[in-house]
Amino acid sequence: MLSSRVLLAGLTLLLATLPANAEDMPPWSERTIGTPPDPSRFSGTLSLQLLEELVDRGETLFTAKFTTLDGAGRPMATQAIIPTRRKRPSPQIFQRLPGGDANACSSCHIDPVVGGAGDFVTNVFVSEGFNNADFDTTDPQFSNERNTNHLMGAGLVELLAREMTATLQGQRKDALKKARQNIEPVTANLVAKGVDFGVITAYPDGTVDLAGIDGVDTDLVIRPFSQKGVIGSLRQFTVNALNHHHGIQAVERFGSRWTGTDDFDGDEVADEMSPVDVSALVAWQAAREPPVQIVPDNAEWRELASQGETIFGALGCNTCHRPTLPLESLKFSDPGPLDAAGTLRQGETPHGAIYDLALFDWAKSLPRDENGAVLVPLFSDLKRHKIADQQVSALGNELLGQRFVDRDVFKTAELWGIASTGPYGHRGDQTTLDEIIRVHGGSGRDSRNAYIALPEEDKTALIAFLKTLVIKP
Known part of the structure; x- marks a missing residue:
C-alpha cells in the first residue's frame, strides 16, 4: 500500500499540472486556460476568501505554459501595443527577438521565487512599442534589449504611483483655478510625497507652460513599471506582455470591441484571455509580498x-x-483610475473590484509614519x-x-x-x-x-x- 506521504506527493504533482479552473477539463488536457470564472463573483470589495481565490487563479495562469490550444502564437499579429496585423503569417510561433519568446510568465519572472526577476538569458527585445514590431536582428537600431524586473511588491508600487499622480494633477488644477481667479499667471511647484517634479506656470486663459516639468510625462501621470517608467498599471503591463511574449491576446484589447473580430491574430482560437482572467493575473501580481x-x-x-x-x-x-x-491607502481598485484605452477601464465594466492589500499578513508588518501612512x-x-x-x-x-x-x-x-x-x-x-x-x-x-x-x-x-x-x- 502506498504511504500517505507518497499519495500526498502524487496529488500535489497532479494539481500542479492541472489547468486554471481545471474542473471543466480532464487532467490529461493539453490546454492550460480553463473556462473563466463568473466575473460577478469577484466584483466590489473582495473578502479575503474571494481575494485569495482570485489570486490563486492568477498564480495558476502566471505559471501555466500556454499551448496553441490556448491561443499561444500570433501568426497574423505583431507584438505591438496597438493591435497591428502582419502582411504575411509568421513562419513560427516562437521568435527570440520580436516574440513570442516564452511559454509562461514564470519562465522569466522566476529568480529567486515565482514573480521574481531573471538573469541575462531572459532578456527581451522591445521596439518603440506602438506598431513597428517586426524585426529579426539584435541591431540596437531596431530594438532595445531589456532584463527582467521582479514583480514583488508591485501592488504597492502602483498604489504609490496613483497617489502621486493625483497629487501632481491636483496641483495643476489648483494653479489653473488661482490663475483664473487672480487673472494673472501662477507658478506652482510639483511635489508629491517629497519628490520634486519641477514647476508649471498656469495662465488665466487655461493654458499651462510645461517646460519646467522634470522626471514625469506632461500629463503628470506617474508610470511606475518598466525600466523607462512608461507603463502605467499592472493591467496594461499584463495585456501587453501576454501578447508580446506568448501570443495570448486579451479580449479587452484584441477582441471584437476594438478590432471587430474575436480572432485578431488569426490562430483560429477566439477570445483567448478573458477580462476576469486578466484581473486574476493583476490580483496575483498586486498581492506579491514586498522585499x-x-x-x-x-x-x-x-x-x-x-x-x-x-x-x-x-x-x-x-x-x-x-x-x-x-x-x-492599501485598497487596490481594478480596473484602476489610470488604465488607458485598450485596457479595461473604470466605468467600462460592471465588475470592477477592490483588493484590500491590508488583508494579507505581510501588510501587517509594514511600518507606518506618525500619520498612519504605510x-x-x-x-x-x-x-x-x-x-x-x-x-x-x-x-x-x-x-x-x-x-x-x-x-x-x-x-x-x-x-x-x-x-x-x-x-x-x-x-x-x-x-x-x-x-x-x-x-x-x-x-x-x-x-x-x-x-x-x-x-x-x-x-x-x-x-x-x-x-x-x-x-x-
Missing part, C-alpha cells in the same frame, strides 16, 4: 551593513533611491532621471527612445530585493553591485564619483548594506 531588509545573523555583516546604510545617505544615494515613500520601503522616487553622460555612458547604450523618453533617461530602479536579483542595469550586463554603482552617470554622477573615492572598507560596507535588501525565499 524586505534583513538583519544579518553574522555579527560582522550586521556591523558593516549598519555602517553602509549611513554611507548610502552620506553619498546622496537616498536622494533618488528614497528608502521609503508614504502610502495612504512606509513602503522600495528605495526609489518613481521619477525618471538622466543616468548617463559622455564620460560615463554605459547606461545610455540604447538607440531607440521609448514612448518619447530620451534614451539616456530611466526611472529610478527600486533597490528593494536587489541582493536577490542580479545581474544589474536595464540590460542585465553589470554582474556586481560595485559595477552598477560605477556606471552611474548623469544625475547619479556625483554619488558615483564619491563612491569611487571611498576607502575600500567603506565600499565594502555599502555593498554589505545593499546585500541586506532581499526577496524572501
Whole structure:
C-alpha cells in the first residue's frame, strides 16, 4: 500500500499540472486556460476568501505554459501595443527577438521565487512599442534589449504611483483655478510625497507652460513599471506582455470591441484571455509580498551593513533611491483610475473590484509614519532621471527612445530585493553591485564619483548594506 506521504506527493504533482479552473477539463488536457470564472463573483470589495481565490487563479495562469490550444502564437499579429496585423503569417510561433519568446510568465519572472526577476538569458527585445514590431536582428537600431524586473511588491508600487499622480494633477488644477481667479499667471511647484517634479506656470486663459516639468510625462501621470517608467498599471503591463511574449491576446484589447473580430491574430482560437482572467493575473501580481531588509545573523555583516546604510545617505544615494515613500491607502481598485484605452477601464465594466492589500499578513508588518501612512520601503522616487553622460555612458547604450523618453533617461530602479536579483542595469550586463554603482552617470554622477573615492572598507560596507535588501525565499 502506498504511504500517505507518497499519495500526498502524487496529488500535489497532479494539481500542479492541472489547468486554471481545471474542473471543466480532464487532467490529461493539453490546454492550460480553463473556462473563466463568473466575473460577478469577484466584483466590489473582495473578502479575503474571494481575494485569495482570485489570486490563486492568477498564480495558476502566471505559471501555466500556454499551448496553441490556448491561443499561444500570433501568426497574423505583431507584438505591438496597438493591435497591428502582419502582411504575411509568421513562419513560427516562437521568435527570440520580436516574440513570442516564452511559454509562461514564470519562465522569466522566476529568480529567486515565482514573480521574481531573471538573469541575462531572459532578456527581451522591445521596439518603440506602438506598431513597428517586426524585426529579426539584435541591431540596437531596431530594438532595445531589456532584463527582467521582479514583480514583488508591485501592488504597492502602483498604489504609490496613483497617489502621486493625483497629487501632481491636483496641483495643476489648483494653479489653473488661482490663475483664473487672480487673472494673472501662477507658478506652482510639483511635489508629491517629497519628490520634486519641477514647476508649471498656469495662465488665466487655461493654458499651462510645461517646460519646467522634470522626471514625469506632461500629463503628470506617474508610470511606475518598466525600466523607462512608461507603463502605467499592472493591467496594461499584463495585456501587453501576454501578447508580446506568448501570443495570448486579451479580449479587452484584441477582441471584437476594438478590432471587430474575436480572432485578431488569426490562430483560429477566439477570445483567448478573458477580462476576469486578466484581473486574476493583476490580483496575483498586486498581492506579491514586498522585499524586505534583513538583519544579518553574522555579527560582522550586521556591523558593516549598519555602517553602509549611513554611507548610502552620506553619498546622496537616498536622494533618488528614497528608502521609503508614504502610502495612504492599501485598497487596490481594478480596473484602476489610470488604465488607458485598450485596457479595461473604470466605468467600462460592471465588475470592477477592490483588493484590500491590508488583508494579507505581510501588510501587517509594514511600518507606518506618525500619520498612519504605510512606509513602503522600495528605495526609489518613481521619477525618471538622466543616468548617463559622455564620460560615463554605459547606461545610455540604447538607440531607440521609448514612448518619447530620451534614451539616456530611466526611472529610478527600486533597490528593494536587489541582493536577490542580479545581474544589474536595464540590460542585465553589470554582474556586481560595485559595477552598477560605477556606471552611474548623469544625475547619479556625483554619488558615483564619491563612491569611487571611498576607502575600500567603506565600499565594502555599502555593498554589505545593499546585500541586506532581499526577496524572501
